Amino acid sequence: MNKESIKNCPNCHEEVPGSYEICWNCLYHFKTKVIVQEFIEISEVIEEE
Numbered sequence: 001m002n003k004e005s006i007k008n009c010p011n012c013h014e015e016v017p018g019s020y021e022i023c024w025n026c027l028y029h030f031k032t033k034v035i036v037q038e039f040i041e042i043s044e045v046i047e048e049e
């Protein structure tokens with residue numbers, strides 16, 4: 001049988017399927033170890049002036 005691995009998000013401790021790169025609950029990115037939402041905010045902070 002093909003058992004799907006489960007990993008726990010270190011940020012919110014939610015159970016996330018092993019194939020997920022981003023926590024579905026808090027948007028924590030397992031590879032880069034950052035929360036994607038914060039990454040987007042950083043991008044939005046950049047203003048043109």
Ligand SMILES: [Zn+2]
Binds near residue numbers: 014027
């Ligand atoms: Zn999480």
